[in-house]
Amino acid sequence: MRKVAIDDVDVERSPLGVHSVRKPVSDALGTEHFAMNYFELKPGESFSGGLHTHHDQEEVFYVLEGEATFDVADEPSSEATEPVTVSAGEVIRFPPGQYQEGYNDDEEESVVGFAFGAPSSKHDWESIESVLHCSECGEETGHGLSLTDENRFEFTCQECGNEVTF
Structure with missing residues (x-):
């Protein structure tokens, strides 16, 4: 058994700089088959920083305070997304392979919530696909994702192989 207080979990921000507070609770608990992250979004x-999918993991988001918007799609295209609003006290689930991006589009209020993932507590970076505009081929395409030795994200266009690191 392991117990932690959310306030005692260190903040670990994304290399993309898309949120101020992300606390990897599952790391603090030492979980192996379940991921849990606490977020405060201004x-x-x-x-996450963009439309993406996990081919190996389902995700559930619980909004504790505020209202989050999720753009949802069944294909790797921002033009195919449908916005879904998730209010305080509500949850939303994404199966493996469904594209989503969650964010706070309120101009004044913050969003506080949790992201849960299973069946693993760590990402298999090769099983994540992000949707980005490729500067090389000029298309909005799925990009494979990997984590560099310097803990930076490297995106690889699945159409032309162009690599971009953040």
């Missing part, structure tokens, strides 16, 4: 911030 206006304009997001959980």
Whole structure:
């Protein structure tokens, strides 16, 4: 058994700089088969930084305070997304392979919530696909994701192989 207080979990921000507060609770608990992250999103911030899917993990988001918006799609295209609002006290689930991006589009209020993932507590970076505009081929395409030795994200266009690091 292991117990932690959310306030005692260190903040670990995304290399993309898309949120101010992300606390990897599952790391503090030492989980192996379940991921849990606590977020506080200021206006304009997001959980992940872009439209993406996990081919190996389902995700559930619980909004504790505020109202989050999720753009949801069944294909890797921002033009195919449908916005879904999740209010305080509500949850939303994404199966493996469904594209989503969650963010705070309120101009004044913050969003506080949790992201849960299973069946693993750590990402298999090769099983994540992000949707980005490729500067090389000029298309909005799925990009493979990897984590560099310097803990930076490297995106690889699945159409032309162009690599971009953040």
